[in-house]
Amino acid sequence: MLRKTFETELQQLKDEVLVLGSMAEQAILNSVEALKKRDLKASEKILEDDRAINKKRFDIENQLMILIATQQPMAHDLRLLASTMEIISELERMGDYAKGIANINIRMGDQPLLKPLIDIPRMAQKDVDMLHRALTAFVNEDVEAARVIPAEDDEVDALYNQVYRELMMFVIQDPKSIERANWLLWVAHNLERVADRVTNICERTIFIATGEMAEIKSTDDDFWKNQS
C-alpha cells in the first residue's frame, strides 16, 4: 500500500486524540464528584491534571504541524488534520471547564453546598456519554452517529434549565444564598458548554468524512428565549 507510514501516523494521531478525550472525560466526572463530596484535595488534583491535558494538546498540535509540513496532505487527509486541530482545542477547553468547576469547589472553602447535587452530576454524566460517542464517531468517521449525537444536547439544556429554575427559587426564598447559588449556576453553565463543544466535534467529523461544512442547529437560542 502506498503511504503506509503516513496511514500509520494518522492512526497514531487519532489514538492520541482519544487519549486526550479520555483525560477530558475523566476531568469532567472527577470535578463534579469532588464538588459533590466537597473534596478539596481532589479538586487540587484536577488543577494539576489540567496541565497534563494542556501539554497533551500541544503535543498533538506539534504532531499535526509536522504531518502537515512533511506529508503535504490533500483532500480527506487535509480535512482530517485541519479538523483535528479544532477538535483538540475543543477537548482542551472541556478540560478548562472541569478546572473551572474545581476552582469553584476550592473557593467555596468550608461552606456547605446550597443543595444536594442531583441534576448537576446527571449533566456531567450526559456530557461524558455524548463526548465518548462523539470521539468514537470521529475515529470511525461515522457520519450517521455524528449527525445524531448533537440532538442530545437538548437533554443537557433541559437539565441546565431545571438547575437554573431551582437555584432561582433558593435565591428568591433567601437572598443570602445568592453567592452559593451563583457558584452552582456556574458549574451547571460549564457543563452545559461541554455539550455544545461536543456538537462542534460532531460537525468536524461530518466535515472530515463528507467535506460538508455545516453548523448543526443549536437549541441554546431557544433556552435564552425561554428565560426572557
Add this chain to the structure above:
Amino acid sequence: MTIQTLEIESQTHSAGSDAKPLGAKMEVQNMSVFYGKFRALTDINMNIYANKITAIIGPSGCGKSTLLRSFNRMNDLTPSARVEGSILLDGRDITANREDVVDVRRRIGMVFQRPNPFPKNIYENVAYGPRLYGIRRKNDLDLIVEKSLKQAALWEEVKDKLHQSGLSLSGGQQQRLCIARALAVEPEVILMDEPASALDPISTLRIEELMHDIVKEYTILIVTHNMQQAARVSDFTAMMMIDEHRSGRMIEFGETKSIFTNPKDKRTEDYVTGRFG
C-alpha cells in the same frame, strides 16, 4: 459519453483581484485521439477559461501530454495520429484541416519539460519567432525581445549579455528563455508540459511566480506530475486516468480549491492523497 460540466461557485474566480467574468477561451468537445487503431484519449470534454491557469494531472500514461499536444496540433506530427471531435479556440474549430497549423501554433505556444533553447544567442532565441512571422526592423525586434524577456522575468539577468549563447544559461534561466521565446510571438494560450520538472526548487518557484504574473494576459494550460505545484499555481484542475481499454479519460474537472480539498471522484481523492499513481 461523459461530459465534464463544471459547477462554478461564482462566475468570477478569486485567483486574481480583478473579478472578470469567466469566459471559455477554448472548448474541447467529445474529443478522442487515436494512434492507428489505439484510442489514446476518449471523449474529452472541457473548457479552458481565459486568463486562468488550468492544470492537467493524473498518473503516468493517462494521456495528459497527448491531450496537451492536441491543443496546438502537435499530434499532427505523429503520422498515425487522428483526432475526432473538436477543439474550439474562440469558437473556431482548430482541428479542421482547413485551419492554418502555423497560425494555430502561433496563437497557442508551447513550453516543454526540458529547456530547449536554440543553439543561438539569447537575443536570437527570442527574436526567432517574430522574425519568422515577418518582423524585420531591428527596433521592433529589440522591443519585442526586451518585453518578452521582462515578462519571463529574465531581463535583469541577461540584459548585458544578450549576445551570449542561450545554452550558457543555467537550467532555470534556459527555461525562462524558452518561455520568453514562446511569448515573443504574442500567443493567446500557452501550453506547458511539466515546465519545472527538470528544475531546482527555487527555479521552480520562479516559473510558478512568472505564470501568475503573465496569466493576466494569457491563458495557461500546464501538465504536471507535481500535485503541490498543481495546487499552488492553477485555478482549475482536470484529473485524467486510463480506463479498462487503457484509454485516457477525464474523470473530474473543477476548481482547484475543490479538487484538492474535497474531490468528488474517489479516484481523484486517491490520486491527490497519494494512495495510488
